[in-house]
Amino acid sequence: MKHQLAAALLALLPCPAVAAPVLLSPDRVWDGEAMHSGWQVLVEGGRIVAAGANLEAPADARRLDLPGHTLLPGFIEGHSHLLLHPYDKTPWDDQVLKESEAYRVARAVVHAKATLMAGFTTVRDLGSEGAGTADVGLKRAINEGHVPGPRMIIATRALVAPGSYAPKNDAWAVPQGAEEADGPALVSAVRRQIGAGADVVKLYGDYRWRPGEGSRPTYSQAEIAAAVAAAHDAGRPVAVHANTAEAMHRASAAGADVIEHGSEGDAATFALMAKNKTVLCPTLAAGDAIARYRGWNGQEPAPADVLQDRAAFQLAMKAGVPICMGGDVGVFAHGENAREMLLMAKAGMTNAAVLTAATAGNARYFGLSDRGRIAPGLHADLVAVPGDPLQDLNRISHVVFVMKGGAVVKSE
Numbered sequence: 001m002k003h004q005l006a007a008a009l010l011a012l013l014p015c016p017a018v019a020a021p022v023l024l025s026p027d028r029v030w031d032g033e034a035m036h037s038g039w040q041v042l043v044e045g046g047r048i049v050a051a052g053a054n055l056e057a058p059a060d061a062r063r064l065d066l067p068g069h070t071l072l073p074g075f076i077e078g079h080s081h082l083l084l085h086p087y088d089k090t091p092w093d094d095q096v097l098k099e100s101e102a103y104r105v106a107r108a109v110v111h112a113k114a115t116l117m118a119g120f121t122t123v124r125d126l127g128s129e130g131a132g133t134a135d136v137g138l139k140r141a142i143n144e145g146h147v148p149g150p151r152m153i154i155a156t157r158a159l160v161a162p163g164s165y166a167p168k169n170d171a172w173a174v175p176q177g178a179e180e181a182d183g184p185a186l187v188s189a190v191r192r193q194i195g196a197g198a199d200v201v202k203l204y205g206d207y208r209w210r211p212g213e214g215s216r217p218t219y220s221q222a223e224i225a226a227a228v229a230a231a232h233d234a235g236r237p238v239a240v241h242a243n244t245a246e247a248m249h250r251a252s253a254a255g256a257d258v259i260e261h262g263s264e265g266d267a268a269t270f271a272l273m274a275k276n277k278t279v280l281c282p283t284l285a286a287g288d289a290i291a292r293y294r295g296w297n298g299q300e301p302a303p304a305d306v307l308q309d310r311a312a313f314q315l316a317m318k319a320g321v322p323i324c325m326g327g328d329v330g331v332f333a334h335g336e337n338a339r340e341m342l343l344m345a346k347a348g349m350t351n352a353a354v355l356t357a358a359t360a361g362n363a364r365y366f367g368l369s370d371r372g373r374i375a376p377g378l379h380a381d382l383v384a385v386p387g388d389p390l391q392d393l394n395r396i397s398h399v400v401f402v403m404k405g406g407a408v409v410k411s412e
């Protein structure tokens with residue numbers, strides 16, 4: 001009786017990571033940097049224990065054949081906002097001002113699951129956009145297994161110069177989409193956010209001061225440098241939102257790790273970023289989505305903003321800037337993260353470079369040495385797609401199998 005109950009309870013558990021070893025046999029394996037035909041992958045205790053041809057599996061290993069499929073490391077989303085949802089349904093201002101935190105968290109739980117099911121087993125979530133430190137709780141609930149979702153690298157509230165961000169309201173002060181701080185108080189705010197749970201510090205290095213105008217730098221070089229020093233002391237990387245060449249220059253010179261967007265970057269800016277090894281997160285998919293919300297039908301020639309994003313991306317590639325894969329998902333639907341990868345390819349990046357950016361590249365750029373590749377000792381975060389995405393990148397939009405930490409969370 002006792003044994004029967006234990007067996008019944010075990011059956012209810014969602015594929016425990018401590019189960020018997022699993023031998024996965026796809027047609028080919030993308031290890032994060034190269035494709036290998038005929039490789040197998042052995043997983044045990046939540047980790048990859050071996051990868052290669054003709055592996056010797058333990059006698060008790062469960063076999064998981066994936067004929068016709070390619071196995072890849074779980075994708076890493078470089079720029080998400082799980083607490084936002086598409087702006088064509090609800091404008092950003094209304095999400096920040098009119099949606100309660102409970103409502104936003106409830107939706108974020110759904111977004112987290114959609115992200116995981118699309119094969120994105122890690123997200124770098126760059127700001128709660130007015131939802132306080134709700135990302136801390138969401139991350140914990142996922143890590144404890146209460147709700148399905150990706151591993152989260154979080155920024156909490158993010159930081160903006162007072163008066164520079166949004167929403168705007170001329171009649172009275174309204175809650176802002178990020179924490180306002182500058183001068184010496186900026187360093188205090190960086191430290192408070194880290195103490196509250198930020199894994200990465202996010203600063204807005206420029207923004208449009210009033211609706212309808214272009215972006216202008218917000219933080220001085222000295223302010224960014226002080227924030228970077230405080231974050232790096234705490235072992236946290238710094239992400240700087242910057243579109244203007246001047247803010248990008250300041251961020252790179254100040255030692256920021258990643259620049260988000262970078263749409264107005266010029267050759268000199270990207271040369272500096274390449275020299276300083278500052279990573280660019282181009283977020284092509286956000287600009288693409290916003291252009292569509294404004295009525296673009298997706299045909300060429302694309303609107304000026306989309307062409308500018310593409311041109312900056314191409315300049316950055318030419319200059320040898322390390323380029324991460326991050327789409328600013330939340331502007332568009334969670335689970336459609338692969339849109340960024342397809343747009344990177346469309347803008348001229350090779351399929352191999354795109355696949356690397358979304359796996360081993362993002363892991364390296366974000367300091368995540370425990371994932372992003374298929375190699376012994378790393379987290380068993382794996383996805384499978386039908387066919388060969390190196391030949392046809394569209395395959396990445398059709399993830400049919402997802403394993404996170406050795407547990408199968410999707411198998412079609």
Ligand SMILES: [Zn+2]
Pocket residue numbers: 079080081126328
């Ligand atoms: Zn963003």
